[in-house]
Amino acid sequence: MKKLISFILGSIFALNLSITAANAAANEVRVAYFLEWPSPNLEDMQKKNFAKALGVPVKWTNFTNGGAMTDAMLAGDIDISYSQGLVPFINAVKSNAPIKLVDIAMEYGMGGTTCVTSNASGITKANGSELEGKKVAVPLGTMAEYVFDESMKVIGADRSKMDIIQMDPEEGAAALVSGDVVMACLFGGNSIKAAVAVGSRLLTVQEARDAGILGIDITSVTDKFMKENPGMLRTFIEVTHEANDRYRSGKSDMNAMSKASEMKVADMKETLSGFKFLTPEETKQSMESGNLDGFLKGMGTPGGAVDTSFLPL
Amino acid sequence: MLTQIITILIFVSIIGCIMYGRRLIQTEKVDAVFGNPERAKGGTHWVIVGSAAILLVWLYYSWDIAKGFYPKSANELCQVAKINESLLGLKYQFPIEEREFKSTSIIKIENKNLQKITAEIQNSKDLSNEQKTILVGYINKTKKLIPLLTNEDLIEMDTKIKISEMTNEIKELSSNFKKEDYPFETEVEKSERLKAISEQGNWGIITVRSGTGTIENTIEVPFVAETSKGLKFQAAAEELKKINDKFFKLRNHNPQFKSSIKGLKDEVKAYRKSLDDNEEIASDYAKNIVKIARRIEFASIYPPNALNEMQKAIIEFDDLQENEQAGLRLIDIVLFPSGTIVASGPSCSEQGSGRWLPKPSDTLNKFILMSNPNVGYKNIPLLWIEMIDVSSIVGFILPDWIADILPGEYPVHTSEGIVKENFKGKVLKVVTGDFKLFKIPVPYGHIWDSFLRVFLGLVFGIIIGVPLGLFMGLNRFAKGFFDPLIELYRPVPPLAWAPLIISVLGIDNTGKVFLLFMVSLSIMIISARAGASGTQLSKIHAAHSLGASKRQILRHVIFPNSLPEILTGIRVAVGMCWGTLVAAEFLAGTTGIGFVENVAKKYFQYEVIWITIFIMGMLGLLFDITLRKIIDKTIPWRGKG
Numbered sequence: 001m002k003k004l005i006s007f008i009l010g011s012i013f014a015l016n017l018s019i020t021a022a023n024a025a026a027n028e029v030r031v032a033y034f035l036e037w038p039s040p041n042l043e044d045m046q047k048k049n050f051a052k053a054l055g056v057p058v059k060w061t062n063f064t065n066g067g068a069m070t071d072a073m074l075a076g077d078i079d080i081s082y083s084q085g086l087v088p089f090i091n092a093v094k095s096n097a098p099i100k101l102v103d104i105a106m107e108y109g110m111g112g113t114t115c116v117t118s119n120a121s122g123i124t125k126a127n128g129s130e131l132e133g134k135k136v137a138v139p140l141g142t143m144a145e146y147v148f149d150e151s152m153k154v155i156g157a158d159r160s161k162m163d164i165i166q167m168d169p170e171e172g173a174a175a176l177v178s179g180d181v182v183m184a185c186l187f188g189g190n191s192i193k194a195a196v197a198v199g200s201r202l203l204t205v206q207e208a209r210d211a212g213i214l215g216i217d218i219t220s221v222t223d224k225f226m227k228e229n230p231g232m233l234r235t236f237i238e239v240t241h242e243a244n245d246r247y248r249s250g251k252s253d254m255n256a257m258s259k260a261s262e263m264k265v266a267d268m269k270e271t272l273s274g275f276k277f278l279t280p281e282e283t284k285q286s287m288e289s290g291n292l293d294g295f296l297k298g299m300g301t302p303g304g305a306v307d308t309s310f311l312p313l
Numbered sequence: 314m315l316t317q318i319i320t321i322l323i324f325v326s327i328i329g330c331i332m333y334g335r336r337l338i339q340t341e342k343v344d345a346v347f348g349n350p351e352r353a354k355g356g357t358h359w360v361i362v363g364s365a366a367i368l369l370v371w372l373y374y375s376w377d378i379a380k381g382f383y384p385k386s387a388n389e390l391c392q393v394a395k396i397n398e399s400l401l402g403l404k405y406q407f408p409i410e411e412r413e414f415k416s417t418s419i420i421k422i423e424n425k426n427l428q429k430i431t432a433e434i435q436n437s438k439d440l441s442n443e444q445k446t447i448l449v450g451y452i453n454k455t456k457k458l459i460p461l462l463t464n465e466d467l468i469e470m471d472t473k474i475k476i477s478e479m480t481n482e483i484k485e486l487s488s489n490f491k492k493e494d495y496p497f498e499t500e501v502e503k504s505e506r507l508k509a510i511s512e513q514g515n516w517g518i519i520t521v522r523s524g525t526g527t528i529e530n531t532i533e534v535p536f537v538a539e540t541s542k543g544l545k546f547q548a549a550a551e552e553l554k555k556i557n558d559k560f561f562k563l564r565n566h567n568p569q570f571k572s573s574i575k576g577l578k579d580e581v582k583a584y585r586k587s588l589d590d591n592e593e594i595a596s597d598y599a600k601n602i603v604k605i606a607r608r609i610e611f612a613s614i615y616p617p618n619a620l621n622e623m624q625k626a627i628i629e630f631d632d633l634q635e636n637e638q639a640g641l642r643l644i645d646i647v648l649f650p651s652g653t654i655v656a657s658g659p660s661c662s663e664q665g666s667g668r669w670l671p672k673p674s675d676t677l678n679k680f681i682l683m684s685n686p687n688v689g690y691k692n693i694p695l696l697w698i699e700m701i702d703v704s705s706i707v708g709f710i711l712p713d714w715i716a717d718i719l720p721g722e723y724p725v726h727t728s729e730g731i732v733k734e735n736f737k738g739k740v741l742k743v744v745t746g747d748f749k750l751f752k753i754p755v756p757y758g759h760i761w762d763s764f765l766r767v768f769l770g771l772v773f774g775i776i777i778g779v780p781l782g783l784f785m786g787l788n789r790f791a792k793g794f795f796d797p798l799i800e801l802y803r804p805v806p807p808l809a810w811a812p813l814i815i816s817v818l819g820i821d822n823t824g825k826v827f828l829l830f831m832v833s834l835s836i837m838i839i840s841a842r843a844g845a846s847g848t849q850l851s852k853i854h855a856a857h858s859l860g861a862s863k864r865q866i867l868r869h870v871i872f873p874n875s876l877p878e879i880l881t882g883i884r885v886a887v888g889m890c891w892g893t894l895v896a897a898e899f900l901a902g903t904t905g906i907g908f909v910e911n912v913a914k915k916y917f918q919y920e921v922i923w924i925t926i927f928i929m930g931m932l933g934l935l936f937d938i939t940l941r942k943i944i945d946k947t948i949p950w951r952g953k954g
Contacts, residue, residue: 098664
């Protein structure tokens with residue numbers, strides 16, 4: 001009996017300590033990023049320039065969605081998330097996660113995230129209200145849901161009257177092909193390619209841009225890392241903006257980038273053509289009163305989650 | 314209040330049951346030896362201990378006990394967390410929680426980096442000797458920057474004054490902090506704070522956004538200090554934050570350092586300009602050297618003893634605030650296991666086990682909320698009843714072509730614009746369910762949909778699997794023909810089919826039920842076959858010699874003999890089906906428990922996730938209990954021969 005009690009007390013003690021041990025400061029910076037989502041700073045990642053600039057090793061881990069990035073940050077496994085989608089970030093902030101938005105990775109038009117209606121359904125922008133009462137596939141909690149919401153406002157259809165099915169992009173595309181849904185909202189080059197084969201974009205890239213629908217990917221950081229290593233964070237963002245500068249002036253090493261993002265050079269260039277990498281000044285403007293600010297307010301994000309003080313101005 | 318009572322009840326019941334159990338063991342020692350199955354019978358008291366222990370662990374690690382007994386503790390800990398947040402940056406500069414000064418570790422790292430780059434340059438084959446000398450010269454200059462920052466004689470008077478100012482501010486804060494009535498709140502401030510408190514709600518509130526029916530995550534820890542103790546910490550945190558900001562704006566840059574780094578930067582710039590395009594490697598190295606110099610410039614490097622006073626002041630304050638916490642510290646350690654309350658900007662949150670393990674009380678509240686058919690989840694209730702006209706069921710069952718094959722034509726409207734019904738048209742109305750009968754209640758909702766999918770998958774599995782299994786157990790052809798097929802598909806994990814299901818069967822129930830059918834089918838075949846081939850030959854011979862026909866042998870000997878195996882197979886299949894259901898509903902869904910869990914995950918709704926887990930556990934248990942009852946009824950002889 002005594003042994004049992006001491007075992008129970010011991011394991012409680014060990015469990016209580018486990019969290020603090022996991023968060024102990026490490027002498028490396030751990031960054032989360034996406035594959036197949038190219039950005040100029042991946043060249044620096046490939047050439048280990050970040051490690052040189054930060055002075056400590058930088059460990060890059062790839063993720064499949066922004067929500068998982070948040071989870072890893074809260075568990076103390078990731079310090080910086082690069083190109084996390086804004087919607088997952090907002091969901092995290094709404095649930096009081098101690099993370100901050102410090103930089104905009106890129107803005108992109110509907111090229112990369114879009115809703116596609118099937119040709120068989122005959123639904124286009126003109127008769128969009130016919131979507132009501134039909135089945136649509138949407139990956140909930142991602143940027144695609146935001147694009148879906150905004151597109152519905154543009155074409156004047158009521159979201160609450162539709163049968164919204166939670167589907168990841170690959171499955172959404174498959175369901176559109178098989179005719180199970182009349183519209184699928186998706187992201188990712190391959191899924192969009194498959195969907196467009198049997199359908200067409202509800203809003204063209206230009207129409208979406210005119211309607212002010214755009215995606216924003218951001219750089220988020222844990223509070224702890226931000227407080228403890230402000231210098232490193234500043235350097236990280238600076239190197240990123242240097243890479244963006246290099247890309248704008250056409251000096252990026254496309255081969256290194258394609259290797260880092262595991263894409264073919266041609267496919268990568270096509271994806272990149274839809275991205276807009278902002279200058280530090282544009283970023284600050286967007287964060288304080290521009291697109292990002294409007295986005296956050298539109299989604300009802302609690303204040304205080306944005307910090308512009310790390311931008312290399 | 315309820316949590317308190319339950320916690321005490323749990324303790325009482327655990328202790329009481331353990332004592333009862335021990336007494337029982339002592340009295341039983343005499344008449345039941347070890348190994349006697351009687352010793353495993355009964356034992357309700359141990360069931361109570363087991364369930365109570367689970368509940369206790371849940372209450373403890375979700376911090377519900379803390380909430381029950383000290384409802385204000387989260388708010389006070391939030392204020393303490395604010396101090397920790399403000400102090401974090403400052404503390405990190407000193408060997409308080411770290412092993413060494415931040416300055417020391419930066420110097421160490423940068424010296425190492427300089428060494429590394431030197432070695433790289435020396436060994437590089439792409440650089441000429443002349444370039445090497447120039448680059449190494451830059452490295453040496455960068456190295457010499459460090460002593461300019463760490464030399465105590467060089468530190469500027471202005472910097473010294475600022476440091477001592479900040480030190481004094483911290484000291485003053487410490488002396489004020491000790492005072493009873495700190496932060497000397499005025500009446501106006503107090504009334505403002507009280508107003509904010511009345512608006513902020515309690516620890517762990519849930520609100521429903523009316524209309525849309527979605528459950529939002531809201532503030533879980535009240536932010537504004539509610540107690541006088543908390544107020545002290547809140548005020549101190551604000552002052553510390555200002556000091557912290559001041560410190561990080563301060564740079565220890567004396568004129569010598571400034572001129573040397575400027576010289577270095579200019580020199581490198583000029584050098585890089587002078588290089589040709591084909592000397593890019595040298596240019597890159599020069600750039601990297603400047604980067605190191607800039608890191609040294611922006612790091613807070615100070616002479617070794619310059620910050621001693623400040624460090625003392627910080628440690629003093631830190632000790633002071635820890636003393637001031639007194640009982641709160643104990644509550645934090647004991648009642649907030651695996652984590653604590655963390656402040657982040659304008660909100661406080663639970664980080665640690667309290668974050669992903671929702672409190673039983675919150676979970677129960679949310680469950681009650683979700684059970685309300687008007688709220689549900691994503692506009693669909695968990696389980697509710699809908700009144701459906703019997704006609705629609707008739708219409709669903711009868712195929713529409715019945716009307717088509719009748720002789721005659723469907724009615725055509727007349728020139729007066731009137732449609733006159735004929736017999737064929739009336740039949741069409743019946744088979745499509747376009748008429749009114751009485752209404753009957755039909756359940757619907759997430760739970761019902763999940764239940765139905767499992768049930769259908771299971772039923773189809775049994776209907777096809779059992780006869781096939783029996784056939785395979787009795788017939789050489791069937792065994793030989795189906796064996797390779799079944800043995801090939803049986804070991805495939807059911808989820809391996811999942812990626813194909815949407816493409817082949819679509820997103821409706823068909824695909825999900827098919828997936829579950831695949832799960833139950835192989836299990837049913839195997840168990841029915843084992844049952845059939847395991848029948849004792851003597852029983853078959855006995856029936857045969859009594860003149861039984863083939864059908865009679867099958868019906869009265871082989872089938873009852875394989876029933877135990879079949880029913881055990883069903884029990885296993887139910888478990889497997891539940892396991893697969895969640896994944897199947899992850900695929901594509903609008904309803905179902907798995908769908909709810911999948912969506913909740915995306916919005917970090919941990920309460921909802923746990924609710925779905927409990928619902929699935931409960932439903933699985935319900936299935937199992939029902940099956941156990943059926944087994945007891947149908948094969949009472951099992952385990953007795």
